[in-house]
Amino acid sequence: NTLSGQFRIGGMTCAACVNSVEGILKKLPGVKRAVVALATSLGEVEYDPSVISKDEIVQAIEDTGFEATFLQ
Numbered sequence: 321n322t323l324s325g326q327f328r329i330g331g332m333t334c335a336a337c338v339n340s341v342e343g344i345l346k347k348l349p350g351v352k353r354a355v356v357a358l359a360t361s362l363g364e365v366e367y368d369p370s371v372i373s374k375d376e377i378v379q380a381i382e383d384t385g386f387e388a389t390f391l392q
């Protein structure tokens with residue numbers, strides 16, 4: 321099972337920020353795909369809801385020093 325979630329990510333100001341957010345997302349168990357866009361401050365994540373929740377994804381982003389809000 322796979323869900324797709326959109327997150328608004330605050331605090332990214334350069335391409336290296338984007339890479340670090342994408343990098344941690346892709347390492348999370350249950351995350352199958354992660355794409356983060358600097359221009360829109362949006363991240364799209366495909367994940368297995370039986371392995372990881374959207375709240376845990378938000379928490380993982382915040383643990384790296386950025387702000388994250390789940391959109392849908």
Ligand code: 9UX
Nearest residue numbers: 332333334335336337
């Ligand atoms: Mo460079 Mo992006 O220090 O926050 S990684 S601006």
